[in-house]
Amino acid sequence: MDEQLKQIGERLRGLRDVLDLTAEEVAETCGIDVDVYEKIERGEVDITISKLMKIARKYGVSAEELMFAEAPRMKSYFVVRKGQGMSVERTKAYKYQSLASGFVNHDAEVFIVTVEPKPEAHKIYKNTHPGQEFNLVLEGSMDLFIGDKTIRLEEGDSIYFDSGKPHGMLAVGNKAVKFLAFVVEK
Template sequence: MDEQLKQIGERLRGLRDVLDIPVSEMAETIGIDSEKYEKIEKGELDITISNLMKIAHKYGVSAEELMFAEAPHMKSYFVVRKGQGMSVERTKAYKYQSLVSGFVNHQADVFIVTVEPKPGARTIYKNTHPGQEFNMVLEGKMELFIGGKTIILDEGDSIYFDSSKPHGMLAVGDKPVKFLAFTVEKN
């Protein structure tokens, strides 16, 4: 994961350099101070997928280019075979596999997210991003926290919600939870 964080940081720094964007503007885009943002560019601090999507949207690049260094090429359709989507392990507990990374100008981001269980964990990192999100549990069970609510989702359950509300999740039990996450930003 450390190498992935460094590579993402390098791509963010490259984007900022090419577009002549001050550190303070990038930090403001994702709602953090400049010092923290500089740590992201150095690969010393993690950045959430939602914050990568905010940067990508604002500066006209795809989130996949920032995450994977690959630009989408397909315009008519894009097939992802089982287990073959481009993936990034965001932290030890979260893995995102993109299902739309190769389609040019996709209007939504679709991931299969795998969350490893953290026995005894009660602290949840919550994030926000503009728009709406759809989650459907493919395997396992999760606790989803939205605003002040806690919702248990079992295999086959789904939820659609306002993703501008703080939200986060935990795997329930001793098995990972795998779910489809579909995010769409309202224009």
């Protein structure tokens, strides 16, 4: 069991306990089956960033508190030095480095996302969340799947899209892709 997934699950369980919520209520917030949610709390199943953001928004906490156990504190500005942002490796294939985690009440989630290459037969998991997303490829290349479209993005390419549409990504070739993800929820 991945230690970071286990810790996120423990924080979710703690939030539920503090707010006197049932697993069913939180699962409904995420739009997932309660059995899957309970596996997330046990650290047996990964949870997407967008589902963490839904929980955070609904219950008045920051997504960073759920991911990193740290609350934002800065109100005027927040600097992240190269390679120093708080990060979580949700699975062996995806690593998220937060660039806005220390700023109180930030209006957008900003991450550097690293996606490791997967075998061609790998199923692409598509996710949705309200709002819009901007991605800028920093290194490598990826296929971005939005609805039934596949868009190849190379280093330096960017895309802005409706994140309410099912979307997912896949690193192309045998090199990881690293991209800036800027998520603005409505």
